[in-house]
Amino acid sequence: MTMRVHVVGAGPVGLLLTALLQSTEGCSVHLCEKRDEYTRTRMVQLEPYLVADSIESYRIDSIDGDSVEAIFDPPELEEALAYRRSIAPDLSALLQGWAMGFCPLNSIERSLSELIDARGHSVERTAAAVTADDAMSMLEPGDILIDATGSKSLLRDHVIPTSEGPVEAANTVTVRLEYALVITFLYGQPYDCNEYCKYYKNKENPRYKFIPMVNRTHYDGAVSHVTGIVSISAEEYEAMPSRFDGEWLRESAPDVARSMDRFIEEIKRETEGEILGDLEIVRIPLDLYRARNATNRQWLAAGPSEHPFSRSPVLLAGDSAIGSPYFQSISLGFESAMFLARLVAQRDLAAREMLDRYELYIYKQWLRVYMRSKMIKHNKDLFESIDEPLALLDKLHIY
Numbered sequence: 001m002t003m004r005v006h007v008v009g010a011g012p013v014g015l016l017l018t019a020l021l022q023s024t025e026g027c028s029v030h031l032c033e034k035r036d037e038y039t040r041t042r043m044v045q046l047e048p049y050l051v052a053d054s055i056e057s058y059r060i061d062s063i064d065g066d067s068v069e070a071i072f073d074p075p076e077l078e079e080a081l082a083y084r085r086s087i088a089p090d091l092s093a094l095l096q097g098w099a100m101g102f103c104p105l106n107s108i109e110r111s112l113s114e115l116i117d118a119r120g121h122s123v124e125r126t127a128a129a130v131t132a133d134d135a136m137s138m139l140e141p142g143d144i145l146i147d148a149t150g151s152k153s154l155l156r157d158h159v160i161p162t163s164e165g166p167v168e169a170a171n172t173v174t175v176r177l178e179y180a181l182v183i184t185f186l187y188g189q190p191y192d193c194n195e196y197c198k199y200y201k202n203k204e205n206p207r208y209k210f211i212p213m214v215n216r217t218h219y220d221g222a223v224s225h226v227t228g229i230v231s232i233s234a235e236e237y238e239a240m241p242s243r244f245d246g247e248w249l250r251e252s253a254p255d256v257a258r259s260m261d262r263f264i265e266e267i268k269r270e271t272e273g274e275i276l277g278d279l280e281i282v283r284i285p286l287d288l289y290r291a292r293n294a295t296n297r298q299w300l301a302a303g304p305s306e307h308p309f310s311r312s313p314v315l316l317a318g319d320s321a322i323g324s325p326y327f328q329s330i331s332l333g334f335e336s337a338m339f340l341a342r343l344v345a346q347r348d349l350a351a352r353e354m355l356d357r358y359e360l361y362i363y364k365q366w367l368r369v370y371m372r373s374k375m376i377k378h379n380k381d382l383f384e385s386i387d388e389p390l391a392l393l394d395k396l397h398i399y
């Protein structure tokens with residue numbers, strides 16, 4: 001019998017999951033998306049561990065590597081790597097390409113979407129904004145429902161049973177790390193930045209430090225794509241529009257702009273290049289969050305009822321399940337899609353077992369990303385006070 005999997009949300013994670021399930025025997029995929037075109041041009045980076053071919057290369061990240069070793073058992077990692085090796089060559093080639101550097105988000109989305117359409121096994125697509133009720137009424141006995149609708153997840157509040165109906169954020173744990181401006185620009189010369197560079201180019205910036213992300217610069221043969229972040233206060237965040245350009249920043253937040261400009265002047269002095277075009281700036285809260293329950297296993301455990309979620313598995317994937325700042329979310333989402341596709345392919349696996357395994361997996365990924373994000377934030381905090389020993393000591397807790 002064919003198993004039907006409904007994937008709601010065709011962002012990067014929903015699309016990858018669909019492409020993985022499309023070639024799974026005995027599985028038919030129904031993909032729903034509300035947008036009619038892919039317009040998000042922001043440059044994103046995928047983690048090299050996504051295409052690692054050994055445990056050693058999977059643990060290559062200096063902050064993440066130890067956590068991976070502590071959290072995952074070697075056989076788990078071996079199984080994940082074996083699954084990656086089995087991914088169809090057309091899809092695997094795309095992943096290899098993206099993991100090499102920066103890529104516009106919409107080009108990832110378009111390539112996946114085109115790959116799905118070009119393949120022989122068809123996927124049923126619905127172009128509509130799905131409501132929670134729609135999602136529930138799609139579910140026939142034996143179906144699986146996967147919510148890949150991103151950070152404002154459609155079903156995160158619905159996967160747990162509550163007597164009075166879903167309660168907003170009742171199933172979400174959020175850690176707000178900071179508010180930040182994400183500043184992106186193109187630069188007409190090769191440019192790279194390590195920790196020494198971040199320090200020296202910010203030496204004259206006591207308050208706002210412009211911090212290019214490690215590995216967040218990429219030279220494509222003609223231009224460097226540079227992304228950096230500047231921490232701002234909650235009040236500054238509230239006073240800014242969500243997206244603006246360099247001119248707005250210079251007029252409305254001159255102190256932040258001066259720090260950024262000083263940093264950019266230093267780059268120009270060193271490499272004799274020019275900024276190409278304008279700066280693109282977004283202000284975002286850097287939140288780390290997870291769904292306390294990434295599946296509806298509590299509904300199943302509560303026993304049979306009229307509610308559709310008490311009968312069929314429902315799982316959250318990608319930003320619906322875990323969201324993290326510091327540019328690692330898509331990679332985590334892709335990993336959750338791969339794990340889910342492996343679970344769905346095991347046709348003899350009971351629904352409860354599938355949900356338990358997925359919950360454990362998501363919890364382990366949460367521990368991993370929580371530790372990595374807290375460590376990055378801590379390092380950034382220390383960096384802010386690097387020239388003030390007393391302020392620095394205030395932030396250190398040694399033993």
Ligand SMILES: Cc1cc2nc3c(=O)[nH]c(=O)nc-3n(C[C@H](O)[C@H](O)[C@H](O)COP(=O)(O)OP(=O)(O)OC[C@H]3O[C@@H](n4cnc5c(N)ncnc54)[C@H](O)[C@@H]3O)c2cc1C
Pocket residue numbers: 008009010011012013014032033034035042043044045046105128129130131148149150151154182282284317318319320327328329330331332333
């Ligand atoms: C400035 C910025 C820079 C970033 N840079 C990086 C980076 O370098 N690396 C990285 O890993 N991550 C980065 N991220 C995060 C990354 O963009 C997200 O983690 C990623 O897009 C999440 O993918 P997703 O598929 O889970 O969700 P989304 O990309 O949010 O996709 C969800 C999809 O579901 C659809 N949808 C939502 N609701 C419904 C509904 N009711 N019915 C039908 N469809 C629906 C949406 O239209 C969308 O297509 C960045 C984020 C920001 C803001």
